Amino acid sequence: xxxxxxxxxxxxxxxxxxxxxxxxxxxxxxxxxxxxxxxxxxxxxxxxxxxxxxxxxxxxxxxxxxxxxxxxxxxxxxxxxxxxxxxxxxxxxxxxxxxxxxxxxxxxxxxxxxxxxxxxxxxxxxxxxxxxxxxxxxxxxxxxxxxxxxxxxxxxxxxxxxxxxxxxxxxxxxxxxxxxxxxxxxxxxxxxxxxxxxxxxxxxxxxxxxxxxxxxxxxxxxxxxxxxxxxxxxxxxxxxxxxxxxxxxxxxxxxxxxxxxxxxxxxxxxxxxxxxxxxxxxxx
Amino acid sequence: xxxxxxxxxxxxxxxxxxxxxxxxxxxxxxxxxxxxxxxxxxxxxxxxxxxxxxxxxxxxxxxxxxxxxxxxxxxxxxxxxxxxxxxxxxxxxxxxxxxxxxxxxxxxxxxxxxxxxxxxxxxxxxxxxxxxxxxxxxxxxxxxxxxxxxxxxxxxxxxxxxxxxxxxxxxxxxxxxxxxxxxxxxxxxxxxxxxxxxxxxxxxxxxxxxxxxxxxxxxxxxxxxxxxxxxxxxxxxxxxxxxxxxxxxxxxxxxxxxxxxxxxxxxxxxxxxxxxxxxxxxxxxxxxxxxxxxxxxxxxxxxxxxxxxxxxxxxxxxxxxxxxxxxxxxxxxxxxxxxxxxxxxxxxxxxxxxxxxxxxxxxxxxxxxxxxxxxxxxxxxxxxxxxxxxxxxxxxxxxxxxxxxxxxxxxxxxxxxxxxxxxxxxxxxxxxxxxxxxxxxxxxxxxxxxxxxxxxxxxxxxxxxxxxxxxxxxxxxxxxxxxxxxxxxxxxxxxxxxxxxxxxxxxxxxxxxxxxxxxxxxxxxxxxxxxxxxxxxxxxxxxxxxxxxxxxxxxxxxxxx
Ligand SMILES: Cc1ncc(C[n+]2csc(CCOP(=O)(O)OP(=O)(O)O)c2C)c(N)n1
Ligand code: SF4
Numbered sequence: 001x002x003x004x005x006x007x008x009x010x011x012x013x014x015x016x017x018x019x020x021x022x023x024x025x026x027x028x029x030x031x032x033x034x035x036x037x038x039x040x041x042x043x044x045x046x047x048x049x050x051x052x053x054x055x056x057x058x059x060x061x062x063x064x065x066x067x068x069x070x071x072x073x074x075x076x077x078x079x080x081x082x083x084x085x086x087x088x089x090x091x092x093x094x095x096x097x098x099x100x101x102x103x104x105x106x107x108x109x110x111x112x113x114x115x116x117x118x119x120x121x122x123x124x125x126x127x128x129x130x131x132x133x134x135x136x137x138x139x140x141x142x143x144x145x146x147x148x149x150x151x152x153x154x155x156x157x158x159x160x161x162x163x164x165x166x167x168x169x170x171x172x173x174x175x176x177x178x179x180x181x182x183x184x185x186x187x188x189x190x191x192x193x194x195x196x197x198x199x200x201x202x203x204x205x206x207x208x209x210x211x212x213x214x215x216x217x218x219x220x221x222x223x224x225x226x227x228x229x230x231x232x233x234x235x236x237x238x239x240x241x242x243x244x245x246x247x248x249x250x251x252x253x254x255x256x257x258x259x260x261x262x263x264x265x266x267x268x269x270x271x272x273x274x275x276x277x278x279x280x281x282x283x284x
Numbered sequence: 285x286x287x288x289x290x291x292x293x294x295x296x297x298x299x300x301x302x303x304x305x306x307x308x309x310x311x312x313x314x315x316x317x318x319x320x321x322x323x324x325x326x327x328x329x330x331x332x333x334x335x336x337x338x339x340x341x342x343x344x345x346x347x348x349x350x351x352x353x354x355x356x357x358x359x360x361x362x363x364x365x366x367x368x369x370x371x372x373x374x375x376x377x378x379x380x381x382x383x384x385x386x387x388x389x390x391x392x393x394x395x396x397x398x399x400x401x402x403x404x405x406x407x408x409x410x411x412x413x414x415x416x417x418x419x420x421x422x423x424x425x426x427x428x429x430x431x432x433x434x435x436x437x438x439x440x441x442x443x444x445x446x447x448x449x450x451x452x453x454x455x456x457x458x459x460x461x462x463x464x465x466x467x468x469x470x471x472x473x474x475x476x477x478x479x480x481x482x483x484x485x486x487x488x489x490x491x492x493x494x495x496x497x498x499x500x501x502x503x504x505x506x507x508x509x510x511x512x513x514x515x516x517x518x519x520x521x522x523x524x525x526x527x528x529x530x531x532x533x534x535x536x537x538x539x540x541x542x543x544x545x546x547x548x549x550x551x552x553x554x555x556x557x558x559x560x561x562x563x564x565x566x567x568x569x570x571x572x573x574x575x576x577x578x579x580x581x582x583x584x585x586x587x588x589x590x591x592x593x594x595x596x597x598x599x600x601x602x603x604x605x606x607x608x609x610x611x612x613x614x615x616x617x618x619x620x621x622x623x624x625x626x627x628x629x630x631x632x633x634x635x636x637x638x639x640x641x642x643x644x645x646x647x648x649x650x651x652x653x654x655x656x657x658x659x660x661x662x663x664x665x666x667x668x669x670x671x672x673x674x675x676x677x678x679x680x681x682x683x684x685x686x687x688x689x690x691x692x693x694x695x696x697x698x699x700x701x702x703x704x705x706x707x708x709x710x711x712x713x714x715x716x717x718x719x720x721x722x723x724x725x726x727x728x729x730x731x732x733x734x735x736x737x738x739x740x741x742x743x744x745x746x747x748x749x750x751x752x753x754x755x756x757x758x759x760x761x762x763x764x765x766x767x768x769x770x771x772x773x774x775x776x777x778x779x780x781x782x783x784x785x786x787x788x789x790x791x792x793x794x795x796x797x798x799x800x801x802x803x804x805x806x807x808x809x810x811x812x813x814x815x816x817x818x819x820x821x822x823x824x825x826x827x828x829x830x831x832x833x834x835x836x837x838x839x840x841x842x843x844x845x
Contacts, residue, residue, distance in 0.1 A: 038695055039670075039689070039690065039692070039693045039694070039695060040690065042539070042689050042690070044535070047700070052709070054697065054699075055697075055699075055708050055709050058695060059695070060689035060690070060695055060696050060697070061696075061697040061698065061699070061707070062534075062535060062538050062698045063697075063698070063699045063700055063701070064531060064534070064535075064561060064565075064700055065531065065557060065558065065561055065700060068527065068528075068531040068558070071495075071523070071527075071528040071529075071531035071532040071535060072531050072532060072534055072535025072536075072538065073535060074532065074535070075493065075495065075521075075532040075533070075534075075535030075536040075539065075541075076535045076536070076538060076539040076689075078493070078519055078521070078536065079492070079493060079519075079535070079536040079539035079540060079541040080539045080540065080689075080690050082690060083539070083689065083690045100524050100525060100527075100528075101524065101527075101528055103524070104523065104524035104528065258519060259514075260513070260514075260517050260518070260519050261519060263517065265539070265540055265541075265688075265690065265691070266492040266493060266517070266519060266536070266539075266540065266541035267492060267539070267540025267541045267542070267663075267688060267691075268540070268691070269492065269517045270517075271487075271488075271490040271516070271517075272516065273488070273654045273655075275515050275516060276484070276487055276488060276516065276654060277651075277654055278515075279484070279487070279512050279515065279516070280474060280484065280651050280652065280654075281651075283474035283475060283476045283480070284315075284472045284473065284474050284475075284651070
C-alpha cells in the first residue's frame with residue numbers, strides 16, 4: 001500500500017459539496033491500494049468538470065477533447081501495455097459527444113478502465129440535460145422537461161457483453177474505491193458508472209436522492225449471469241443497485257492478442273532497415 | 285505516335301481484369317529496363333462502369349500522364365466509343381474479333397480461340413501486347429511464374445501455353461506495327477505507386493502506429509502498413525470514425541509511438557478539432573491527406589488539389605504546422621520520412637498532401653538508398669531529474685523536451701487547455717502569452733529548414749510554370765516540349781507548401797516576365813497564398829478541376845489560349 005500523499009494535493013475549481021471530490025479521493029485510495037505509483041499510470045480525460053481530474057492528481061495525464069477520452073486512452077494502452085490506463089470523464093462527455101467511441105471501446109475491449117462521473121446533467125456548461133438526465137426533468141434548456149428517453153449506459157454495456165460493468169455512488173468512498181480496483185484489475189475494458197451529484201445544477205438527483213435509493217449488490221447476484229445482469233442493469237428508480245453488475249469471463253483483451261503490442265512499448269521497438277530492404281525487394 | 289514512347293490504354297468494365305493485364309505488362313516493361321508511368325482512371329464502383337489502366341512506356345524519361353493514345357486495348361465495346369477520339373492518327377486499336385472497330389485501324393484478336401476459357405483472356409491479351417511492343421516473351425513468362433507461382437505447376441503450364449499462342453499470333457499478325465526501341469540494360473528497379481512509396485517512407489522513419497477509417501484514395505496507405513507492419517512491428521487499427529483516428533493517433537504518439545494517420549478531405553474535415561489538439565498539446569503526428577474532388581463526397585475516385593486551404597487552416601486557434609506536397613514517387617518516400625522528422629523535432633502536426641493521381645501513379649524507380657538516410661528526431665529518453673521535469677518548459681527556441689510516460693519516472697502531463705509549464709490549466713495572462721509565443725516560435729524553426737522549391741527547364745526563362753505536388757510531372761513535360769520548340773520555359777515546383785521561405789524563390793519570380801501558376805483547383809489556392817505571403821501575384825493561372833490529372837498537352841493548350 002503506497003502513501004496516498006504521493007498523488008499530490010491540489011486546489012480544485014469544483015464547487016464545495018460536488019461529488020467529484022469524493023471520486024478523486026476514492027481514485028487515490030484505489031491506486032494506493034494497488035501500489036500503482038504515479039509514473040506507472042496514465043490518466044486520460046475529456047472535457048467537463050469531471051474531466052479536469054488529471055489536473056488535481058499527480059499521474060501521467062492526457063487531458064484531451066470533449067467526448068474523446070476513449071480513443072487516446074485505448075491507443076496509450078496499445079502503444080505501451082505495461083501502463084495502467086484510466087479514462088475519466090462525465091456522462092455528457094462519454095455518452096453524448098463520445099457515444100460512438102463508447103460503443104467502439106466496448107467492442108474493441110482494450111484493457112483500460114473507464115470512470116464516468118454520472119451526475120445526470122452538464123455541469124461545466126451550466127445545467128443542460130445530458131444523455132442520462134431522466135425524461136421529464138426540467139432544466140433551463142429543457143423548460144418543458146427532457147423529451148428524449150434517458151440513456152442507460154449499464155444496460156447498453158451489458159447488452160453488448162462488455163468486459164466489466166459496475167455502478168457506484170460517490171457518497172460511499174470505500175465501496176467506490178473497491179469498484180475502481182476491481183475494474184483496474186479486470187483484464188479488458190472495464191467501466192464504472194459513478195452516480196455523483198452536481199449540487200449546482202441537478203436539483204433532482206441530489207446526494208440524498210441517490211443515498212436513499214442506492215443499495216449494494218450482495219453475493220446473491222452473479223455478475224457472470226447475463227440475464228441476471230440485464231435485470232439489474234434495468235433497475236433504476238426507487239431502487240438502484242451498486243456493485244459489479246456484469247463481468248464477461250470469456251473475452252481476452254485486445255492488447256493481449258496483438259503480437260506486436262506484447263513485445264514491449266511500440267516506441268522502444270527497433271526499426272530494422274534490413275527487413276525494410278527485403279520489403280523493397282518485393283517490389284522489384 | 286512518338287518513336288521513343290508509347291501510351292497504352294487498356295479499357296473495360298471494373299472486374300474485367302484490366303488491372304491484372306496492365307500490372308503484368310508494366311512490371312515486365314520495368315524489368316526489361318523501360319521507363320514506365322502508370323495512371324489509373326476508375327469509377328466509384330466495384331463491378332461494371334468504365335475504367336482505364338494507362339501505361340506510358342519507352343526509353344526517354346516520363347514525368348506525368350498523357351492524353352493522346354497510341355495503343356488502345358478495348359476489353360469491351362464501350363471502350364472503343366469512349367476513347368476513339370483520343371487515339372492518335374497512327375495509333376492501333378486492339379480488340380476482340382467480335383467487336384466493332386468503329387472505322388479505326390484495328391487488330392482483331394481471336395480471343396475465343398486463343399483463350400480456351402474466359403479466365404485466360406488476360407494472359408492472351410498480355411501475350412498479344414508483348415509481341416506488338418516487341419517485349420521479349422521471356423519477360424512475360426517470368427511474370428506468369430510470379431503471378432501464378434502459388435497456384436501450382438499445372439496452372440502455370442496452362443497460362444504459359446496461352447501466352448505462347450497469343451504471342452505467336454501477335455508475331456504473325458502485328459508484324460507491321462513499330463516495336464519499342466530496345467531498352468538500355470540497368471540495375472533492377474521497383475514498380476511502385478505513390479501510396480506504396482509513402483508507406484515505405486513511413487516505415488523508414490520508424491512508424492509504429494496507424495489508425496484509420498477507410499477512404500479512397502488514402503486507404504491503400506493503411507493497407508500497405510498492414511501488409512508490411514507485421515514484419516516491421518507496426519500496429520494498425522481500423523477505427524470507428526476519423527475523429528477517433530486522429531485522437532487515437534495522438535494517444536499513441538503521447539505514449540511514444542511514431543504515428544501516421546492517412547485520410548482524404550472528407551475524413552480530414554472530421555479530424556480538424558484534433559489537429560488543433562495536436563497543436564496545443566505539442567504532440568507530433570503525421571497526417572496524410574490524399575486529395576480527391578469535393579465538396580463533400582465529390583468525385584470519389586478522381587483527382588484534385590482543392591484541399592490545400594483546408595489543410596493549411598485546419599483547426600481552431602493559432603499553432604504551427606508544416607505541409608509537404610510530394611511531386612514524384614520518390615518524394616512520397618523521402619518527404620514522408622522527413623515529415624516524421626519535422627513533426628518530432630517541432631512537436632507539431634505535419635501534413636503530407638497528395639492526391640489520387642499521385643497515390644495511384646505507378647512507376648519504375650531505383651530502390652531507395654536506405655544507408656544514406658539522415659536520422660529522424662525522437663523524444664527525450666533521458667529521464668534525468670525526473671522530479672523537476674516539466675512537459676512545456678519555456679525555452680528560447682520554443683522546443684521543450686518531450687518525454688514519454690512509463691519510460692522512466694518523469695511525469696508527463698499533456699493538456700488541451702492553455703497551460704502552465706507543467707501542463708496544468710491556467711488563465712494567467714502572462715502565461716497565456718508566453719505559451720502562445722513559445723508554440724509559434726516553432727514555426728520560425730520550421731521555416732529555417734523548409735525544403736526549397738525545385739527548378740527545371742531553361743535558365744533565364746521567359747515563362748515560369750509554378751506548381752506544387754503532383755502537377756510537377758505534367759509541368760516539366762510541358763516545359764520540355766516547349767523548350768524543344770525553341771521557347772524558354774522553366775518550372776518551379778514546390779514540394780513543401782507551408783511554411784514558405786520567400787527568400788528561396790521570390791528573387792527568381794521577380795525576374796521572369798511571365799509566371800503562370802498551375803494547380804488542380806478552381807480558385808488558385810496556392811497562388812493566393814503566395815500573394816498573401818509575398819505580395820507577388822502570378823501573371824496567369826492554369827487551373828484544372830474536372831477530376832482529371834494535369835497533362836503536358838492540357839498545359840500547353842491552355843498556354844496557347
Ligand atoms: C466540442 C465541444 N463541444 C462542447 C463543449 C462544451 N462543453 C464543455 S463540458 C460540456 C458538458 C460536460 O458535461 P459532462 O460531460 O456531463 O461533465 P460535467 O461537467 O457534468 O462533469 C460541454 C458541452 C466543448 N468543450 N467541446
Ligand atoms: S457545477 Fe456541478 S459538477 Fe460542476 S463542480 Fe459544481 S457541483 Fe460539481
